[in-house]
Amino acid sequence: MSVTVSVRIPKKLRDEAKRYGINISEVARRALEEEVKKRQLEEATMAARRLGEIFSKIPPGEIVEWLREVRRER
Numbered sequence: 001m002s003v004t005v006s007v008r009i010p011k012k013l014r015d016e017a018k019r020y021g022i023n024i025s026e027v028a029r030r031a032l033e034e035e036v037k038k039r040q041l042e043e044a045t046m047a048a049r050r051l052g053e054i055f056s057k058i059p060p061g062e063i064v065e066w067l068r069e070v071r072r073e074r
Contacts (some may be wrong), residue, residue, distance in 0.1 A: 007028060017024050055063070
């Protein structure tokens with residue numbers, strides 16, 4: 001499923017894009033996809049940092065013991 005999105009650009013820019021055979025829709029689509037991926041990566045990086053902060057407060061011995069318990073349950 002897709003949706004239509006309108007973008008207002010200067011006429012001169014549209015004319016130049018046409019002159020060079022640039023598919024404005026394709027360029028906009030790729031740019032938006034790249035921006036979304038960039039934001040997703042930033043979000044994942046922040047989540048990893050928060051997890052790192054949480055795990056840094058747990059003594060390593062507790063983590064090791066927890067992992068052993070999980071493995072034994074399998």
